[in-house]
Amino acid sequence: MLKLWKLERKTGEATVAYPFAPLPVNKDMRGKPVHDAAACVACAACAVACPADAIWMSVDPDAETITWNINYGRCIFCGRCEESCPFEAIRLSQEFELAVTSKADLHDQAVYKIQECSVCGRPFAPRKEVDLARRVLDQVVGSAAAWQRDVLDVCPACRRRLDAQRAKASCDAANAAVLLEAIERDAAQAGGADAAGATDAADGGTSAEGVR
Amino acid sequence: MAEPLDMTERVLPAGLQYQPTPIQLDEKVKAAKAALATSIRRSVYAYRCDLGGCNGCEIEIFGSITPVFDTERFGVKVVPSPRQADVLIYTGAVTRAMRMPGIRAFQAAPDPKIVISYGACGCTGGIFYDNYCVWGGTDKIVPVDVYIPGCPPSPAQTVYGFAVALGLLDQKLHATTDVEKDGEEAPVLHPGVPYRLRVALERTARQMAGYRYGRDLVNEFMDVLEGARYDVMGAVDEFIRRCDDPRRREIFVALRQVVDASVVGDVNDGRR
Incomplete structure (x- = not known):
């Protein structure tokens, strides 16, 4: 009997004091995902990554808003949202006391405005996302970044059109340059006696060969 | 707050997943239940009902009756029959095959009783929410009092959930809606590094x-x-x-x- 008391004294109490005292938890515990609405740009990376569809985006075309939604009741606490978030706007916390009596309390949401296209006026991307992209591009040097910055608030359809126009313009310019070069070369070969006449003849000659 | 439009309603064609009518409590039972919640002064017996779960939740329930979390110090005891139960713990996403055992366990337990929806599957269907043979959550068939989310909920979450169910602790989670403020800017992280x-x-x-x-x-x-x-x-x-x-x-x-x-x-x- 005395031995048993000794053993009991040595072992101490195994039962935790929770819920009368806070439960010590690991700092990397996968608890409730906490969303930082100010840091979030509504890019929907977490919604795409979420295997349980606990996070989803909904778009209200009339109000021109995009809403980030989470249902903690469906969350499986895998941490994929945290992994996929490029801006550290969501992180699994140590908070685990999630039981509720009303199902509606398991739902959180954050509403964001959508940017309108500067060309056609249609809403196309979250405003904060476009804004952040602009500030990131400001840090990057290079002509590609400059062009990206110019068309940042243009929707993909309009951007495609602008790209095509730009490509055509540069093509035209390149063709004109090639043509100009050929004209000058021919003029130089002709010896400069009658530059205009020689060019005409050369042009006529090539096209005639093409037909033959 | 109105019930938000659920993913199930947004992606699933309405006819693909069967939508049962949940059992409704009559007024007398509701009144008895309210009295039970405020004036309960005795132990509660819990019956565990698995409606198509993976047994992860069961492991955690048994984890919470071990000496470490010891729910019996609050008088919570797991019993083998719904006839002895005050609390029904439903786990699993409610598969079509397990709907009748779930409903029969509810009917077998004496009124007034507390129903706990346990785990992500019990709360909403979890990752199986859009499965054709799953009814997506306990509240589709029986009236639920407390939802304990988690996949699976840890023993500490279980203890907290029971405390909420018995009215000992208040729930911490509340629905929130953040609206973007004018001129709100997301910070560029580490702007000092190129x-x-x-x-x-x-x-x-x-x-x-x-x-x-x-x-x-x-x-x-x-x-x-x-x-x-x-x-x-x-x-x-x-x-x-x-x-x-x-x-x-x-x-x-x-x-x-x-x-x-x-x-x-x-x-x-x-x-x-």
Whole structure:
């Protein structure tokens, strides 16, 4: 009997004091995902990554808003949202006391405005996302970044059109340059006696060969 | 707040998943239940009802009646029959095959009784919410009093859930709606570190330590880079020297090499 008391004294109490005292938890515990609405740009990376569809985006075309939604009741606490978030706007916390009596309390949401296209006026991307992209591009040097910055608030359809126009313009310019070069070369070969006449003849000659 | 439009309603064709009518409580039972919640002064017996779960929730329920969490000190005891039960714990996503046992357990338990929806599957159907043979949550068939989310809920979450169910503790979670403020800007993280170097550092840290720990480590490293006033590499070397953990040190050395490459050569070479 005395031995048993000794053993009991040595072992101490195994039962935790929770819920009368806070439960010590690991700092990397996968608890409730906490969303930082100010840091979030509504890019929907977490919604795409979420295997349980606990996070989803909904778009209200009339109000021109995009809403980030989470249902903690469906969350499986895998941490994929945290992994996929490029801006550290969501992180699994140590908070685990999630039981509720009303199902509606398991739902959180954050509403964001959508940017309108500067060309056609249609809403196309979250405003904060476009804004952040602009500030990131400001840090990057290079002509590609400059062009990206110019068309940042243009929707993909309009951007495609602008790209095509730009490509055509540069093509035209390149063709004109090639043509100009050929004209000058021919003029130089002709010896400069009658530059205009020689060019005409050369042009006529090539096209005639093409037909033959 | 109105019940938000659920994913199930948004993606599933209405006819694909069967929508049962849940059992409704009559007024007398509701009144008895309200009295039970406020004036309960005795132990409660819990019956565990698995409606198509993976047994993860069961393991955690049994984890919470072990000596470490010891729910019996609050008088909560798991019993083998619904006829003895005051609390019904439903786990699992309610598969078509298990709907009748679930309803029969509810009918067998004497009124008034508390119904707990346990785990992500019990609360909403969890990852199986859009399965054709799953009815998506306990509340589709029986009236639920407390939802305990988690996949599975840990024993501490279970203890908390029981405390909420018995009216001992208040729930902490409340529905929130954040609306974007005018001119709200998301911060650029570590603006002091050049963009391409930051991408290279983050990538190296992720490759070596995974997403979460890699991000923690690279943030620590970039704080040192940004904090250094004159001698950046000196500060980094000092930081690495002070680091005791060889695993962390190895990653910081690799990050230092990335910085070296960007200073000596071109960080974009082969890393784009």
